[in-house]
Amino acid sequence: MESGSVIFSNENIDFKGLTAYSKIAILTDSNIRKHCYPLIQNLLAGHPLIEVHAGEEHKNLDTCKLIWQGLTDLNLDRHSLLVVLGGGVLGDMGGFCAATFKRGIDFILMPTTLLSQVDASIGGKLGIDFNNFKNHIGVFHEPKATILHSPFLKTLPERELRSGFAEVIKHCLISDEPMWQTIRKKKLNDQDWETLVKHSIGFKKSVTEKDPKEKGLRKILNFGHTIGHALESYFLAEGNRIFHGEAIAMGMVMESYIACEKKMIDQKQLDEVTSYLIEIFEKQDMPWGDSLVIQLIAQDKKNKGNEILMALPEGIGKARWDITVNEEELEKSFDFYRSI
Numbered sequence: 001m002e003s004g005s006v007i008f009s010n011e012n013i014d015f016k017g018l019t020a021y022s023k024i025a026i027l028t029d030s031n032i033r034k035h036c037y038p039l040i041q042n043l044l045a046g047h048p049l050i051e052v053h054a055g056e057e058h059k060n061l062d063t064c065k066l067i068w069q070g071l072t073d074l075n076l077d078r079h080s081l082l083v084v085l086g087g088g089v090l091g092d093m094g095g096f097c098a099a100t101f102k103r104g105i106d107f108i109l110m111p112t113t114l115l116s117q118v119d120a121s122i123g124g125k126l127g128i129d130f131n132n133f134k135n136h137i138g139v140f141h142e143p144k145a146t147i148l149h150s151p152f153l154k155t156l157p158e159r160e161l162r163s164g165f166a167e168v169i170k171h172c173l174i175s176d177e178p179m180w181q182t183i184r185k186k187k188l189n190d191q192d193w194e195t196l197v198k199h200s201i202g203f204k205k206s207v208t209e210k211d212p213k214e215k216g217l218r219k220i221l222n223f224g225h226t227i228g229h230a231l232e233s234y235f236l237a238e239g240n241r242i243f244h245g246e247a248i249a250m251g252m253v254m255e256s257y258i259a260c261e262k263k264m265i266d267q268k269q270l271d272e273v274t275s276y277l278i279e280i281f282e283k284q285d286m287p288w289g290d291s292l293v294i295q296l297i298a299q300d301k302k303n304k305g306n307e308i309l310m311a312l313p314e315g316i317g318k319a320r321w322d323i324t325v326n327e328e329e330l331e332k333s334f335d336f337y338r339s340i
Contacts, residue, residue: 006122006201009149013043021081021106025074027067027094028085029054035155036112037085044083048074052090056236056244059089059129061137067097071105081106081144087113087160088120088244092135095126099141106144112152114164114193115245118171118200121146123208123218132237133299134229140213148201153193162188162280163245166224169280170252171200173273174220177317184276219321222302222311224252226325227333230296234287242284249281253340254333258325259312261332269316278340286338293334294327 007013018024024047028037031054050070052063071082084094084107091109098107111121127138153161165188172180179199183191204221211218228244228251235242253274260270287293302309304322308330311321 005145007147022079023076024081026083029090032086032112036152056089059093064097071101078102083108085110088116091116091120092126093128099139109143109146114161117148117197119167122204132233134233163243166245166248168196168200170224171203174223174319175203220311220319224248226300226310227251227254230293233296234293249277253277254337257333257336258329264314
């Protein structure tokens with residue numbers, strides 16, 4: 001396997017070439033072991049399994065300690081391989097643990113959700129949450145390979161599928177106006193997932209290969225995420241977790257409003273984006289802790305000094321990054337969402 005390669009698989013997965021590793025271990029979580037691991041169990045028979053709790057609330061240093069301890073107990077050396085079988089949470093965290101264990105061992109990502117297949121597994125971003133700050137600790141490190149096994153998508157409940165669709169929508173809004181017009185005319189269950197997965201991966205890889213460390217162009221992928229990540233952290237801290245895609249959908253509505261206020265998109269485009277996102281994701285109860293949400297936004301990794309910086313759409317199909325946004329604009333976007 002060529003380092004950083006993406007492999008599409010509809011049936012059996014070819015694990016030839018892994019014999020060069022001294023040891024192979026599989027990392028998964030309790031949900032994935034039940035629903036997805038049986039689909040590939042025979043292909044990786046005989047390899048030890050490390051299992052952790054599922055969920056964003058476990059994407060932290062405590063779980064990393066369990067993973068590192070598991071790798072240590074199995075006597076993995078620097079010539080070993082970790083296969084990370086799971087969604088975006090486990091891919092981020094498992095890759096981070098592999099990239100830091102003994103200064104780095106090879107790992108393969110096998111994303112099991114739509115969200116992780118179209119977004120989290122591509123581009124080499126790895127990390128964990130810290131004190132309710134989303135992805136606050138992490139590194140850039142490419143996996144040995146990413147294996148996209150389409151049968152995994154058939155195991156997903158509708159809410160998980162919907163969450164991943166948010167990133168598909170984002171990719172269309174910032175890169176492909178004709179594809180946006182295609183998807184917005186269809187309901188969730190009428191989408192062509194195979195086409196959309198390949199479209200999203202092709203776009204994201206083209207961006208991340210040009211800007212692997214997010215110094216410029218790659219920042220456009222953060223559309224919807226400045227507000228979205230803050231809302232995701234807020235709901236998690238309040239004990240009322242929402243899915244990543246649900247938070248990003250909220251963020252895209254509010255950030256599109258800000259883009260409209262800045263004359264980057266027009267009212268018709270804002271109405272199109274807002275109506276489709278609300279149709280697919282429904283309206284969430286917007287928290288009234290505006291000051292706390294703004295505090296979380298102020299900790300966003302994209303900021304510079306005291307400036308809040310966003311990636312915003314410029315029309316449909318294009319975007320700009322490092323757009324300065326002030327607190328008044330943020331508060332108006334919150335009010336806009338509540339008024340829908």
